Amino acid sequence: TPQHVEAMGRVFGEGCVYLNSSGTSDRSVYALHYFAKRTTCLRTLHLTYSAVSSDMLVAICREAPNLVRLLVPKYVRTSDEAIDAIAAACPKLTTVSFSSVGTNLSPAERYEGRFPRLDTITLGIEGRRGYRPTRLWAITAAARTLNAAELDIGCCHVTPELVAAVVGTPLGDRLTKFCYSFDYDAQEATTIEPEAILAAARGFPNLKVLNIPAATMIPDPGFYRDLALVRNFEDLSLGGMTEEESTTNEYVVAACVHNRLKRLELRFLGRIDRGVVDGIVTSQSAATLEKLEITYCTDESDASIFRYADLLRLVRACPNLTLLLYQHDDHDKSGVLGSGDEEIDLILSGRGGKFDECY
Secondary structure, three states: OHHHHHHHHHHHHHHOOEEEOOOOOHHHHHHHHHHHHOOOOOOEEEOOOOOOOHHHHHHHHHOOOOOOEEEOOOOOOOOHHHHHHHHHHOOOOOEEEOOOOOOOOOHHHHOHHHOOOOOEEEOOOOOOOOEOOOOHHHHHHHHHHOOOOEEEOOOEEEOHHHHHOOOOOHHHHHOOEEEOOOOHHHHHHOEEOHHHHHHHHHHOOOOOEEEEOOOOOOOOOOHHHHHHHHOOOOEEEEEOOOOOOOOOHHHHHHHHHHOOOOEEEEEOOOOOOOOHHHHHHOOHHHHOOOEEEEEOOOOOOOOOOOOHHHHHHHHHHOOOOOEEEEEOOOOOHHHHHOOOHHHHHHHHHHOOOEEEEEO
16 A cells, blocks of 8 residues: 555665556555655666656656666656656666657657667567667667667567668677567567678677577578678577468578577477478587577477487587577477487586476
8 A cells, every 4th residue: 555655665765776666546656756755775666567657757766866777657658858857867777668658769769869878779669560760860879879788679670771870880889689678579570671680790790699580581591601601690599480480490400500609599480390400410500509499399290399319419419518498388208209308418417507398
């Protein structure tokens, strides 16, 4: 109740560093303000599911000038004037998320440039499939002035022009990952044009990690040869589970053949099967692979799922592999997966790693 919140503020407010509130009534919001006024070292304020108005949000933030992380109400619009006031009141913020209610612009286009210490620039809008940013000049300005080291492309349609807006900026030079916040919505709502992937490989000098989401249509397996001519990637994630999904064994093998992968994630790829192991173990990545994740791949028929014998052969052929994660539907181990899981675990634990299986 609001009375409990006020009492907790009197007792614990001075030492509170993390405050999470989801109150929606006026009385609850005033109790939250009362609590905030009694804090002296608040660092994180999480109000995602509360109903705090713009004016009250500014008042609360002014009581917490040392905030480094702020998540504001998700379903209440925060005015541009309030965002300006919060940026002035809380100059140490490294993470901030304002509601997308009432706006057609991504965080990078709308407000992130006002927070110089942000660690991530966000190009998409949560819940909107394939959003295409239009204010490329605002994204370039943010990439030039912020201390950000990461670019979140979740829920965004990434074009070569969008990549060009970041190339040559301090952010572009710092980027080591070209990926998206990995949740189910972003998996289906993010698209990267193949030419944009090549542009990122050419333009971001320190890029090492590449996530290719499910809706990205790679033209043919030879794309990975062209990509490797520009840049060798050590960390690759391939996602699937859409109607347009095109990733087959040939695409996965091509990625392994033309790169020296250390980490490979295969997620929800319904068109690959256990035959992909033959290609992986004969590729140059077999000598370098350290971590492999196979999450709900294949069409789950008895003929296509990965058996322990397949995984054991892969573990033996990859001498540097230390972590193998295999997530799958619940199958009868003796009837479908066979034996060999104990030997896999023994080999990997001997290398200081482990076999992690979930079903």
